[in-house]
Amino acid sequence: GASSPGVLSFLEKKKRKQSLDRRRGKTRIYVGNHIDRWLTLKEKLDFRNDAEVAGFLLDL
Numbered sequence: 001g002a003s004s005p006g007v008l009s010f011l012e013k014k015k016r017k018q019s020l021d022r023r024r025g026k027t028r029i030y031v032g033n034h035i036d037r038w039l040t041l042k043e044k045l046d047f048r049n050d051a052e053v054a055g056f057l058l059d060l
Contacts, residue, residue: 029054 029050031038042053 027051 038050038053041047042050045053045056047053047056
């Protein structure tokens, strides 16, 4: 039998979310217990996002 539209749309949403998560996951960096230092630096240098912090640190 055909599956109900509710199930299909749920699976579609799930698949779409997974591909979005995967794309975002490529840029995710785990800083572990350095998170406090990371956030302090981000705040001190007034960076808008983590990418700016990362770029700054890579340029050092």
